[in-house]
Amino acid sequence: MIDWNDLRHFLAVAESGSTLAAGRMLRVSQTTTARRVAALEDALGLTLFERSPAGYRLTEAGADLLPHARAVERSIHALTDTAAAQGREVSGTVRVTCQEIHAVTILTPILRDLHAAYPSIRIDLDTSEAIRDLASGAADVALRNAVRPSGGGLVGRRIADDAWTLYCSRAYAAEHGHPTRRDELAGHPLIGGGERLLWELYRAWLVTNGLEGGVAMHNSSATGLLAAVRSGFGLAVLPCIAADNDPDLLRCLPPMRGEERGLWLLTHERLRHTPRVRVVVDFLAARLTALARTSG
Numbered sequence: 001m002i003d004w005n006d007l008r009h010f011l012a013v014a015e016s017g018s019t020l021a022a023g024r025m026l027r028v029s030q031t032t033t034a035r036r037v038a039a040l041e042d043a044l045g046l047t048l049f050e051r052s053p054a055g056y057r058l059t060e061a062g063a064d065l066l067p068h069a070r071a072v073e074r075s076i077h078a079l080t081d082t083a084a085a086q087g088r089e090v091s092g093t094v095r096v097t098c099q100e101i102h103a104v105t106i107l108t109p110i111l112r113d114l115h116a117a118y119p120s121i122r123i124d125l126d127t128s129e130a131i132r133d134l135a136s137g138a139a140d141v142a143l144r145n146a147v148r149p150s151g152g153g154l155v156g157r158r159i160a161d162d163a164w165t166l167y168c169s170r171a172y173a174a175e176h177g178h179p180t181r182r183d184e185l186a187g188h189p190l191i192g193g194g195e196r197l198l199w200e201l202y203r204a205w206l207v208t209n210g211l212e213g214g215v216a217m218h219n220s221s222a223t224g225l226l227a228a229v230r231s232g233f234g235l236a237v238l239p240c241i242a243a244d245n246d247p248d249l250l251r252c253l254p255p256m257r258g259e260e261r262g263l264w265l266l267t268h269e270r271l272r273h274t275p276r277v278r279v280v281v282d283f284l285a286a287r288l289t290a291l292a293r294t295s296g
Contacts (some may be wrong), residue, residue, distance in 0.1 A: 001043075004076060014049075014066055028245050032245065094141060095140045096124070096140070099127065099129075099195070101223050105239075105242035126139060134266065146264060155267060163241075164240065165253050168252055169229055173250055178252070186211075192219070194224075195222060216233075225237065230249070263292075
């Protein structure tokens with residue numbers, strides 16, 4: 001089955017002439033765009049672009065498929081516009097709770113699009129480290145990382161693996177090199193910290209690999225880790241679902257091993273059929289699942 005996200009990257013490369021420019025248009029990495037185009041070629045059994053140092057040029061097969069891909073794009077936009085028109089009748093406040101790092105990286109652009117589609121829904125976003133009790137009404141929807149969520153009456157779905165690993169910025173790699181193995185990490189400054197539970201896992205990993213002495217700065221929040229990495233200070237662990245889709249960041253190592261934690265989208269069973277909550281859950285689930293496919 002053809003994935004719309006693969007078609008979207010095909011159209012962007014066809015328009016811009018390169019995976020780098022297309023990645024910037026779509027706010028993903030060049031590697032992600034190239035992988036998406038390759039996946040579409042594999043699914044179709046066709047070569048869609050001639051690749052050269054000058055860029056990507058459509059093959060005859062690619063040029064033949066281009067108008068059909070544009071027709072699919074128009075149909076999807078029409079479907080989205082129709083759904084948005086119907087969704088304007090849904091209104092009210094939905095309280096969403098999540099980790100701050102997910103709020104500032106992946107959720108904000110999704111919530112922007114949610115507002116465009118459903119302008120009468122207001123989102124109250126809670127980024128407290130405390131786990132809100134959905135049963136008591138402390139929040140309506142939660143994006144939560146866990147092996148398996150605990151709590152009575154919770155319903156939802158596992159969006160993706162909650163994978164974290166070390167990243168550096170492209171600017172840092174250009175100046176200091178891009179370590180891609182554990183034995184290459186010596187001498188690179190590490191940024192420690194994050195929320196309490198994250199730091200427990202992160203610190204244990206550093207100790208196991210003899211790297212705790214390389215921590216040059218400590219941040220009390222995961223967003224502090226992100227800011228420090230983006231600044232070029234050094235390396236830190238970040239969530240793959242966010243960092244892999246940031247064109248300014250580079251993954252240094254495979255994801256850290258640990259429990260099979262997942263990223264879960266949850267609500268309470270008494271709210272699952274409330275229209276405004278159902279709309280928010282379905283919208284977030286679709287967009288987060290698509291985003292998860294581009295990481296890793």
